[in-house]
Amino acid sequence: MTEAAPAPAGDDGRERLLRRIGAVRDLSKLLAAPLSPEDQQVQSMADTSPTKWHLAHTTWFFETFVLAPNVADYAPFHPDYGYLFNSYYEAVGPRHARPRRGLLTRPPLADVMRYRAHVDDALSRFVAETPAEVLNPLVPLIVLGLHHEQQHQELLLTDIKHALASQPLLPAYRGDLPVRPGKAPGLSWVEFMGGEHEIGADPASGFCFDNETPRRAVLTAPFELANRPVTNAEVLAFIEANGYAMPMLWLADGWAWVQAGGANLWGEAAPMYWRSDGDGWGEFTLGGLRALDPEAPASHLSYFEADAIARFMEARLPTEAEWELACALTYRPGANPNLMAAGLLHPGPPAGEASRGLYQILGDVWEWTASAYAPYPGFKAAPGAVGEYNGKFMVSQLVLKGGSCATPPGHIRPSYRNFFYPGQSWQFSGVRLARDSS
Amino acid sequence: MTEAAPAPAGDDGRERLLRRIGAVRDLSKLLAAPLSPEDQQVQSMADTSPTKWHLAHTTWFFETFVLAPNVADYAPFHPDYGYLFNSYYEAVGPRHARPRRGLLTRPPLADVMRYRAHVDDALSRFVAETPAEVLNPLVPLIVLGLHHEQQHQELLLTDIKHALASQPLLPAYRGDLPVRPGKAPGLSWVEFMGGEHEIGADPASGFCFDNETPRRAVLTAPFELANRPVTNAEVLAFIEANGYAMPMLWLADGWAWVQAGGANLWGEAAPMYWRSDGDGWGEFTLGGLRALDPEAPASHLSYFEADAIARFMEARLPTEAEWELACALTYRPGANPNLMAAGLLHPGPPAGEASRGLYQILGDVWEWTASAYAPYPGFKAAPGAVGEYNGKFMVSQLVLKGGSCATPPGHIRPSYRNFFYPGQSWQFSGVRLARDSS
């Protein structure tokens, strides 16, 4: 975690921080609101966590790292919650096994909501009342806790999507989600000059995670990126060309993954949530089962699928450096990408104009890169327990960029590095093609 | 299923049947009442089912086998419930995979309770209003449904016990369960003459399951049974003699089971729910974690453990025929065994007198026999879908006899055959020693 943003000076800074805390913490509750206590407890695979666990774990972060060490006589809400709601911090002690989170009927949801209130209250008082010279050095940690909670907000949505899709009744997360129709532009290529340029985050410019640093120069050859992500129509063409049955299109590990059943929840040779009926393809969404929109970006692709589809389309995946360079050059903060705040919670055709030829560089779907998730040269993990945040996952995963339709407000930037294993596809993960300049 | 009890004749018989239906159906709700909707949804291993599922499945039985085929224009409560709540009846069609029952957050508990009310209402009207000549042939099926529901009542308790024990907070099912202290009598032996005698059920004498028939003669040699089940104190002696580490005491499959970790939930070399702390042993019960009562019958033993403990004590397990003969000779219906109605929901020292020298032949713990669960000579499965009830499980399981502290009222008799795999121990299963007469 790195934070160089000015610490709150005087009441005004405190006030802004309190409002920000309130906004993030309230959003988590809002996201859980459509779900019953039963829904909030279920865990449908080892990769996912129950909603209730997300609500508690994000609270545990503030209690463990901010309140307990800094508030005199702070009384933890419950002595066992440290064990129950630690995710993976070895430095903090033992913890409840991840694949067993769905067994936790106790504490009940009501207790977890009281836990949230208890910690919110203590945190608000701490921020409001602590002398500036004590508070200010802790502000980066509090802000890290907010970004941490935002990550879990996206996971809350993708995890419950999987849990609902795993049930025969296929219930919607929300039955009232709007759908935005539209057309995908034809596939075209945008060229970028190579050369030496800088990527990564400069902590002086605002919040970033430790894994985005240090900013440094890289060399790239000239390259081209597709003007928009691969669409469902293009994945359909891959399926109709029998792409899931052609080993030459797949990485060896990817072919083994296909042979072992792939990710589709109903055993189809298709992306995770596609479901065929007599007439055609539907897709399970947070709004329930819908007809597949051929114009929307394909989502819930594993890296293996992304790579095979790119090969089928005679292209490749971009490297992280290529992607980040392109994003930094085309990204306009004023644009209105399809992030969580757009309210769709599903990828769709582009709503706005292209920026320098690129549509949807942020939002809609996370875009797989061909780059392994590895430390940047000179990377140093943050000191202390929060140093386990990012660094210890730096093997066997691939970087994804750009955020998705489930990414919370203010939680995406060109240097942001998301990372998953190549066989995972329960995130809103898609693909933007790249190719060498000819 | 076999039922020769007189069918209801006139209003009086109907009335009794309606009262019996009401009593059984209400008991299920009563058993679920201490549990939150979250508790009722969880499934902690593939062998168990969620409380909510038990409530729905027992209802599905009446809807599928009684109402749908016999009530004109019967409208199923929900078109998908047949798929969701079929347990294993292949003849009825496909079904939701057993190990995934815990994923069913939908339907919510409230809907399942409405489902129960809907079916109860339809069933009551059917019994009250159907002409006797139509109703009477169906009474055995309705009674089978009630016994089926009683089996699930016991499972509801043993399944939720496992689910609660699987959680770090170790919540009690009910915090107010009474404990009955007492002393176990010293171990002594009761001799039984061998010879030819009859075992099994005669359907003319009252309800029985198909697997208890036909009644027929068997030959036994003279034998002796222990006066009471093996106690916790005796299992403790086995542990202290290092019994879990001595392969010569175990069947080969049992030793492999021990080497693979056995059944104890916390990795101890001990029965499933024993838990050591600094000072001694506790035991998880439906009333929460308690100090181990050395005087109580040992429970939650697998067949492997029962067999090894018997060998350690220089005895053996009784055969089903021996056990049933002894029970029939000593069983007094007026006794007051520790069944569900006693309200303890845990085995304890004997409360009453011995009958011909035997304590606790019914109640407290199911007693493993050395007999494989196999068809009796001349066994015929019931016709139709309910014929899948018992016969198709007749391989690789062992018979247990006598009922337990969680067996509902009226649901046990000498010929009753319960059956589990040798490595299963989440039932209240214990052991009564036997030996050849010298």
Next chain:
Amino acid sequence: MTEAAPAPAGDDGRERLLRRIGAVRDLSKLLAAPLSPEDQQVQSMADTSPTKWHLAHTTWFFETFVLAPNVADYAPFHPDYGYLFNSYYEAVGPRHARPRRGLLTRPPLADVMRYRAHVDDALSRFVAETPAEVLNPLVPLIVLGLHHEQQHQELLLTDIKHALASQPLLPAYRGDLPVRPGKAPGLSWVEFMGGEHEIGADPASGFCFDNETPRRAVLTAPFELANRPVTNAEVLAFIEANGYAMPMLWLADGWAWVQAGGANLWGEAAPMYWRSDGDGWGEFTLGGLRALDPEAPASHLSYFEADAIARFMEARLPTEAEWELACALTYRPGANPNLMAAGLLHPGPPAGEASRGLYQILGDVWEWTASAYAPYPGFKAAPGAVGEYNGKFMVSQLVLKGGSCATPPGHIRPSYRNFFYPGQSWQFSGVRLARDSS
């Protein structure tokens, strides 16, 4: 092990024993002779063992139980062989893990043959030179070792059959095995009166294993047995009626076994070694791949298959008591059953006459019974390490009777109890139908 046969008295008895030892020990070498050192090392699944291991383990038995404790200054051939070639005797110490037997390229086959020669030599000298009063009490143990070796001779054949069938080239064990054509008689039923009769072995009548004792009375109802085992033609009818796809024909565990793939080596819905080509069915045999003989008894059936086929044919499996009674009544020692000595090493149509209506009660195929492998009333395991021989396997397995085309000379009798798990089918296991007398 139980042996009441008169011990050798004088030189004549010694001579007979020495000849018997030589005959059994030489037969093992003869059986291995067609196989290369590479063939003799391979282990194609955890249930099987390499030929080389069988050759060594049977030798280890004599070294460990006869020579080491009784020959002064006996020098074990190699200090590590005790560890390598112990099968499952916990009392004798640790041992090489069973599924890893196929890794043992060392010792090479040549060393194992030297080991055999070393032990044969020591054993012969011991028998020839030991005073009668010392030798005679050990004769039963030596005879047990010979019967033990005979069991491994049959396993050697069934294990190498599996290993050869697991290879793409499908090599024959011996290319020169004769085939005996013929016709199976039509299916008819032979009736047996019930009543009280004795089964089990009387050790006073000759060698038997401990698990065949004590002989004792049982009661049976009248029953009928099929005149001959189920044929390949009848299994073909089961397959053509889609029997492998009909859950109502299967035990619940059997249906799960079918769903998990069954046993056929090439993924067919058929017995283990059946293999379809364009025109019809072939069957892998010790003589290589042959066209399926519809007249031969079906072999390599699991219990699950045997049970399902019996249900399909509106019959059932016999109990062990029924089978043994029928065998004892019809068995003529002078008959010429298709055992190993017949030289076919594959089941075939009956070569001789029926005895009281029954064909092939011994030989051709082991016949699954419906009886669990459990101790007979009053069973006592032999004292000492050899007491691990039979008793510790008495759970979860079923009894098979009658021997097969791979059973060595003198190694079968009516009371002989073979036992396997219900999903195992790499033995020559078939089925003879039974039904209640009407």
Next chain:
Amino acid sequence: MTEAAPAPAGDDGRERLLRRIGAVRDLSKLLAAPLSPEDQQVQSMADTSPTKWHLAHTTWFFETFVLAPNVADYAPFHPDYGYLFNSYYEAVGPRHARPRRGLLTRPPLADVMRYRAHVDDALSRFVAETPAEVLNPLVPLIVLGLHHEQQHQELLLTDIKHALASQPLLPAYRGDLPVRPGKAPGLSWVEFMGGEHEIGADPASGFCFDNETPRRAVLTAPFELANRPVTNAEVLAFIEANGYAMPMLWLADGWAWVQAGGANLWGEAAPMYWRSDGDGWGEFTLGGLRALDPEAPASHLSYFEADAIARFMEARLPTEAEWELACALTYRPGANPNLMAAGLLHPGPPAGEASRGLYQILGDVWEWTASAYAPYPGFKAAPGAVGEYNGKFMVSQLVLKGGSCATPPGHIRPSYRNFFYPGQSWQFSGVRLARDSS
């Protein structure tokens, strides 16, 4: 595969090629010579292959890619060998499952040797007699086949090492391997300037695999490399500091790997082949079990272990670019590294002088880099079936550099990229520490 070396012109070039073919092909036989047919058949885990399979598969390469398409009327040695000995070329058709290679007792070793002779003969004649204009375009493919065989020569050694170590008798591959004692120099650091420089192979300079190309510029920051690989003494210090029990030293996946048992063959918390006895540590080598040499480079480390040890020593792993730059700057072709030709077949203390401060940059142990195995910018897989050679493995693996004591002559260079999964350690894999320049 890329090969720009001049094709043979005239008899002289043919002669050199024939000598080279003979030398490589003979070396494979020489490596197999100490092993019995039994040894050559065994497969001790799914990652490894039997010696016999290596001998056949390398032959299959020449038959399938060189002879069959180019020799008129070429008769394959055996019609099934294409199926048996294809490793992973999907384009060539189906193949025998990799984990089942150890089942192949047929063909026997003698047939495989005949297969080799048959193909060697055909290949020699083809090279000797084919007109230059036909032969010359095929020379790169033949040379690729030779390099392919060299890769399998190293695997032959590491695979048989695992197979021998998996046996209780711990036989040596060769009992006569020399040991070269010596001292490891103290750990010191060699500094390298960063900047822009080129890495990768230029095909115009000699043989390279496709994955080493295209050569291109990279940027690096200044860095330092350790003067020699981490030694056994340093790993011992890690063990004695309880490093295998400290989660903070490990990547998350690495810690899970440790918890699941790690790689040590005898369950120790140590590298794969370390084995403790009462007094200290031994190490299994191709020469048998030896006392651990604290001065030798540690080998058979997984990436997880390499990474944890580096963290423990307050350093990191080098990137591939750093390593390759350092190697190219210090590598002297005239040096005498500990490769296969040195005859030790085990890492040892450095025998020669440092080059610009670096010892053992080639040979002794493959050195894990922190770089994922991914395509170089502009990478194109070779056309045709041999294009499956390298590219399809480019996910989830890490690059290793520098060759080992088992690398054949002429088979290593600075740009050579070996690759394995992070949990694999049956290669001679070690670690050279790196750190940022301060």
